[in-house]
Amino acid sequence: xxxxxxxxxxxxxxxxxxxxxxxxxxxxxxxxxxxxxxxxxxxxxxxxxxxxxxxxxxxxxxxxxxxxxxxxxxxxxxxxxxxxxxxxxxxxxxxxxxxxxxxxxxxxxxxxxxxxxxxxxxxxxxxxxxxxxxxxxxxxxxxxxxxxxxxxxxxxxxxxxxxxxxxxxxxxxxxxxxxxxx
Numbered sequence: 001x002x003x004x005x006x007x008x009x010x011x012x013x014x015x016x017x018x019x020x021x022x023x024x025x026x027x028x029x030x031x032x033x034x035x036x037x038x039x040x041x042x043x044x045x046x047x048x049x050x051x052x053x054x055x056x057x058x059x060x061x062x063x064x065x066x067x068x069x070x071x072x073x074x075x076x077x078x079x080x081x082x083x084x085x086x087x088x089x090x091x092x093x094x095x096x097x098x099x100x101x102x103x104x105x106x107x108x109x110x111x112x113x114x115x116x117x118x119x120x121x122x123x124x125x126x127x128x129x130x131x132x133x134x135x136x137x138x139x140x141x142x143x144x145x146x147x148x149x150x151x152x153x154x155x156x157x158x159x160x161x162x163x164x165x166x167x168x169x170x171x172x173x174x175x176x177x178x179x180x181x182x
C-alpha cells in the first residue's frame with residue numbers, strides 16, 4: 001500500500017467544488033484575485049501585474065502535483081461552477097501538511113475558507129502517514145486566524161520574525177502558528 005499522502009484531483013464540500021489548479025486557470029486567477037492588493041496583503045508574493053506572472057506561478061504549482069510535494073487546488077461555488085474564487089494549497093512535509101490559501105474579496109465572509117480548510121484538515125489527519133495539519137498567519141491577520149480556529153486548529157504560539165509578507169514589509173514578520181494533530 002502506498003502511504004504517500006495526496007488529495008483528490010477533484011472534490012466537493014457542502015457548498016464548494018475544488019479541483020487541481022492548472023495553467024489554463026491563469027486568466028481567471030489573474031482577474032479574480034491575483035492583482036488585488038487587499039487580497040494579497042498577507043500573501044508571500046506581490047500582486048501580479050501581468051497575466052504571465054500568474055501563468056508562471058501555475059506552471060510551478062502544476063509541477064508540485066507531479067512530485068507530491070503540494071496540491072494547489074482552485075475553488076468554485078457549487079452554485080456558480082465557472083466562477084473561480086480562490087485557491088487552497090496544501091504542502092506535504094513528511095508526516096505533516098501545511099496549508100496556505102487565498103480567496104477573492106467577493107468570497108470573504110461566506111464561510112468558504114472555514115468549510116474547505118475543515119475538509120482539508122480532516123482529510124489529512126485521516127491518512128495513516130499524516131500526524132499534523134498546520135497553518136500560520138500574520139499576527140495582524142485576524143480573519144485568517146479565525147478560519148483556522150473554526151477549522152479545529154489550535155493556536156500553538158507566536159513565531160517571531162517568521163515570514164516575509166512583502167506587501168507589508170521587507171522584514172520578516174511575527175506570525176501565529178495553528179495546528180491540529182492526531
